[in-house]
Amino acid sequence: MKKFKFFTVISCVFLIFLSACNSNEQSSIKIAEVTRSLFYAPQYVAIEKGFFGDEGLDVELTTTWGGDKTMTALLSDGADVALVGSETSIYVYAQDSRDYAINFAQLTQTDGTFLVSKEPQPDFKWEDLKGSTFLGQRKGGMPQMVGEFVLKNHNIDPHADLNLLQNVDFANIPGAFVSGDADYVQLFEPTASTFEKEGSGHIVASFGEESGHVPYTVFMTKQSFIDKNEEEVMKFTKAIYKAQQWVQEHSAEEIAKVIQPYFEDTELDMLAASIDRYKDQGSFATDPILDEEEWNNLKDIMGEAGELPAGDLSYDDLVNTKFAEDVIED
CATH class of the missing domain: 3.40.190.10 (Periplasmic binding protein-like II)
Structure with a gap:
């Protein structure tokens, strides 16, 4: 009887040990x-x-x-x-x-994107975009949809009032802006700030601030x-x-x-x-x-x-x- 009790105690201790090990998995x-x-x-x-x-x-x-x-x-x-x-x-x-x-x-x-212009615009107004070439984001993605939403809130039809470019892959947009003829681009950080530091672009507005939560x-x-x-x-x-x-x-x-x-x-x-x-x-x-x-x-x-x-x-x-x-x- 004593031997049985001894092995029972040992088994319980062993099971507790296994449980502790499993909890750390x-x-x-x-x-x-x-x-x-x-x-x-x-x-x-x-x-x-x-x-x-x-x-x-x-x-x-x-x-x-x-x-x-x-x-x-x-x-x-x-x-x-x-x-x-x-x-x-x-x-x-x-x-x-x-x-x-x-x-x-x-x-x-x-939204996490910023409107970046190729030239400095200290007195930027949204209406300045009209007639410009705008390098936008991929159709159907959040950056593009928020971008259009904000532009329309400022009475800008992105497809009628802009020369809207949407044929560039996401990863290639920064390079296309620097080497191309676009006047404006929609960029995430840190690219937007990097462009500003290098003089390649200038942050003029935030789509995140304009679109709300x-x-x-x-x-x-x-x-x-x-x-x-x-x-x-x-x-x-x-x-x-x-x-x-x-x-x-x-x-x-x-x-x-x-x-x-x-x-x-x-x-x-x-x-x-x-x-x-x-x-x-x-x-x-x-x-x-x-x-x-x-x-x-x-x-x-x-x-x-x-x-x-x-x-x-x-x-x-x-x-x-x-x-x-x-x-x-x-």
């Missing part, structure tokens, strides 16, 4: 980001500051260079989570996809992944929220030092200046919640651009705020 999450951009600074902070690791997540980040490629990676299980414009979830849903993408954590809440870049995953991995999605959202709070509480210079490994070709002071510009206009979301007002603003922008698919594109169907709300409460 890391879950692997593959992230596909639509492009490499300091606009996504909180994501890189979450990686570099170990916030994902603190939650038991081992993340693998891949840049997929384009919304279509990013969604293909997500839908084909090449990625578990996609960081991309929330409009892509609407496009997928409209195609009657059975296992569509769910927006669960917002990263940026404004919108779910510009969001973490999304398939409903089937959520069903099978609720705990991992919760941990992922918690890590992002930690990073968002860290970005809010620290200076642009401190943030730049943390994320510099992702932008080795950009000088630290230029990174800091670009981050400061985004912080000033409130581009980084302060929490992961995508609210319904932002969603409706997105649909208005897509509708104005003629890109909103027909049918019921319900906020309740395509947005899940449960994880974000729970991590904030905790």
Whole structure:
């Protein structure tokens, strides 16, 4: 009897030991980001500051260079989570996809592009654009749709009042502006600030300030992944929220030092200046919640651009705020 009790105790201790070991196991999450951009600074902070690791997540980040490629990676299980414009979830849903993408954590809440002119314009007015050659972004993407939305709000018809160029790939737009005849271009940071420093262009306006809050870049995953991995999605959202709070509480210079490994070709002071510009206009979301007002603003922008698919594109169907709300409460 004593021997039996002894082995029972040993077995219990062994099981407790195994349980402790298992609790330290890391879950692997593959992230596909639509492009490499300091606009996504909180994501890189979450990686570099170990916030994902603190939650038991081992993340693998891949840049997929384009919304279509990013969604293909997500839908084909090449990625578990996609960081991309929330409009892509609407496009997928409209195609009657059975296992569509769910927006669960917002990263940026404004447009991230700036209007850059080739010549200095200290007294710039939006009407100055009329009759100019404008190098725009890819048709159907968030930068282009927000751009058109802002121009129309200033009584500019982008297709009638401008010589609008949309035949250049995203990655080649900066070079095409420098070498071409365009008077204006729509650029992200740090390219916009770099051009200004070099004298290649001059920032005259912000599309983010003009367009208001919108779910510009969001973490999304398939409903089937959520069903099978609720705990991992919760941990992922918690890590992002930690990073968002860290970005809010620290200076642009401190943030730049943390994320510099992702932008080795950009000088630290230029990174800091670009981050400061985004912080000033409130581009980084302060929490992961995508609210319904932002969603409706997105649909208005897509509708104005003629890109909103027909049918019921319900906020309740395509947005899940449960994880974000729970991590904030905790």
